[in-house]
Amino acid sequence: MRWLAADGAVCRPGDVVAFCNIGFGPQEGERGGPFADERHDFQVALATRVGGRLTHAPDSSRGGFFDTLGAFQLWRPDDVIGAVEAEGAPGPEAGELRLMLAAGRRGSFIIEDRSGLMSGWHERRRAWRVEDDGPIGTLLCLGICELSGVIRGEKFAFLELFESIQGSAQVVYTPDSLVVPATRLLAEQMRRTPEESAAIAADLAQGLAGGPVVPGPADWIYAGVLLQGLTASPLTDRYNVLTRAGLRQAGPADAVILSLGSEADALMRHKRLGYTLHCHDFRLPEAGPALVPWLRANFEPVRRTHDEIAQDFRILAAQLRAQNPATQILVCNMMSSNGDEDIQSYIGFDAPLGASLTTVARKELNLLLHDLARELDIAIVDSDAIAADMGGQRSIPDGIHQNGPMQAELRAEILRILRARRVPGFG
Amino acid sequence: MLLSLLLPQINPYMTDAIVGVVHAAEGAAIPVGGKLMDLTVDLSAAAPHDCPAISHFRVTVRDRAFLRRLDVARGDTPRVGQPLALFSTEPDEPLDGPPARAVRVAIVGVIPQSLWDEVPS
Known part of the structure; x- marks a missing residue:
């Protein structure tokens, strides 16, 4: 001990x-x-x-x-x-x-x-506290880095979150180590058959081992994480939960929290197998010398319009609620303003502005999320408003990575939403 | 009248920036709001993190001015306060005098081109 x-x-x-x-x-x-x-x-x-x-x-x-x-x-x-x-x-x-x-x-x-x-380093980590016989509520976090500190807290162990939870609850965190959880990709994960997963694995293995460059350690590790991320399906996971009284089961998740920041307009699609891949741009150069050519040769960029992004949300919500009609979907929106920007003319930017200006692109996505929230009963975690209220430059200077007080505020907001929507264990 | 442009402190934690595309050439007349250059501010060195804090900006000019001298080129990494460019309000004004003031600019967050866009189809 x-x-x-x-x-x-x-x-x-x-x-x-x-x-x-x-x-x-x-x-x-x-x-x-x-x-x-x-x-x-x-x-x-x-x-x-x-x-x-x-x-x-x-x-x-x-x-x-x-x-x-x-x-x-x-x-x-x-x-x-x-x-x-x-x-x-x-x-x-x-x-x-x-x-x-x-x-x-x-x-x-x-x-x-x-x-x-x-x-x-875990591809999934979870924590739970169960002290009664009531239903065990599960919150699954499938966001990008902006939700990491919010959910896991300052000590990376969910402690702050559980300080405010009194019921029987479980919190699950799946990091975006390599595969970014865009809605289209998550929906594909839910539908993927074992045979399709095996085909992805075989294709990756043949491509990596049979290419012109001998794979090094970085290639193998990157490929392993990539394969794990593609063939997992966190939204269909069920969980064994150990309690003082014995073993219980929970899941699939009662509430899922996503990041709007995962919804890039450009995703990658495997040319032959057709599956979707989304990785942060900064990850591409980190792939090894054998894997980078394989990725470039075997994937093509696919651009999504806002209508297509909305449709991906609809498909994912339908699949989640077919699995469990009571599933609550929370989405963290994006900081969309910059107090230092004082644009007086837009002639220096190509149209449409949403394709070149960060603040415009984020505002448009936030608006899309508002429409979807009404249509699909999605709860918005309003990071945009909280950041503006707390001071953007002080709390979230690069628009993504928040300081501790803002993470605490977002954590409280998520718990408030879960209570309002009567998610078991969090009420 | 000469107008200077030094690398501004865009982010309180930045020490330098990486020059990206330079949109104007020396001698060009820059209209109000015209684009000058793109900058990348990478805080990774100061705060190592798996998810690097990298931001992309475009510098646009808010004065009607002529770009007379570029002090940086694509790929350069000027430090905060280092000269980026010199402007004048007249096209053939001598450059040997001191700048009267800083050129007025807007620093605007922009979406970078995705590395994936470079994937050959």
């Missing part, structure tokens, strides 16, 4: 003071079981119910591999790991810790980083 709060520190009610990696017995872990693909990064964060001065129990943390591997100490619910010198009269449950469980699914089991709570 690893302490996050020092011996003698004063903690608040609900503070996560320690965490541990936990493993499972052979039957549940090594030979499959409900957490087979998450077993290497399965953790429990421990929060006190009362505030006061914390004292560590002797031998509660043993250091070294005893604290990072799950094999040296049995989990016993009545073990005493410490004490809190509480202020006032504590209630009957004060001595029992609140548990937030967390699991990360690695892209490969060899990618290991056990340096902290929810550390490491």
Whole structure:
């Protein structure tokens, strides 16, 4: 067990003071079981119910591999790991810790980083706290980087979000490490058959290995992440959830949050297989010397009009609600103004202005989202208004990456929407 | 009257910018609102991040002026405060005097050409 709060520190009610990696017995872990693909990064964060001065129990943390591997100490619910010198009269449950469980699914089991709570590179990470028998609500985040800090918080472990959630809830985060979750691509992922995934994999393997350049490590790693992203389908995922009372199931997600920033007008389409790929521009030069020519030779750019982007939203919403009619869709819009811009003439810009001016393009997309929100009952997370209110230059100087206070405001707004829409666990 | 243009502090964290397309040639008459050059501000070096904070801007001129001298070319990386160009209000005005003031410009965020657009079809 690893302490996050020092011996003698004063903690608040609900503070996560320690965490541990936990493993499972052979039957549940090594030979499959409900957490087979998450077993290497399965953790429990421990929060006190009362505030006061914390004292560590002797031998509660043993250091070294005893604290990072799950094999040296049995989990016993009545073990005493410490004490809190509480202020006032504590209630009957004060001595029992609140548990937030967390699991990360690695892209490969060899990618290991056990340096902290929810550390490491995961193609999916999630956390949940379930303390009653009610339905478990799941929020799935499929945004770009702008939502990373909002959802995962300052310590990258969902702690701030769970501070404000009282019900039985799960939060799932899928990063845009390589494949950017544009609506068209997400809808294709949901429909993709195992045979189609196998064809994508075979084509990529043949193209990479059979090309004129011998692939190096960067090519293989990039290709692996690309293949994982294309053949996954986070919107159809179901989840095993471990609780004090035993194993439960959750999902598919009750609420999905997307980024409007994922909806670039230009996507890539595989020339032969026809599937969609969307990657951030800055990722292309990072692909290895063998993969870049393959990408250039096998994909073609496809431009979408706003009508086509709207249609992609309609298709995705229909697929989600065919799966679960109650699915809530939240979309974070884009910061669309720049206080430093003082354009007095537009002759220096080609028409249409939405194709060349960042602020115009974002305003047009934000307007499109307003239309879709009415039509499809989508909830807008109004990053544009929040940024303008908090000060764009101070809070989000490049229009994408926010500071901590703005992330906190967006987090609160997302929770407000989830409560208003009565998503289980978040209400 | 000579008018100077130095690299402005577009972003509080920037130290320099990368010059992209230069839209005007020396000697050209620039109309009010005419485009001068594109700049890229890349904060990656100051704040390494998997998702680099890179912004793209176009400099347009808000004075009616003649572009007399370009101090940078595409690919250059001038630092904040370094000269980018010199303008004059008359086409053949001598350049040996000090600038009377800075040329008025608008710095506008623009959408860059996608690297994917370069994919051969």
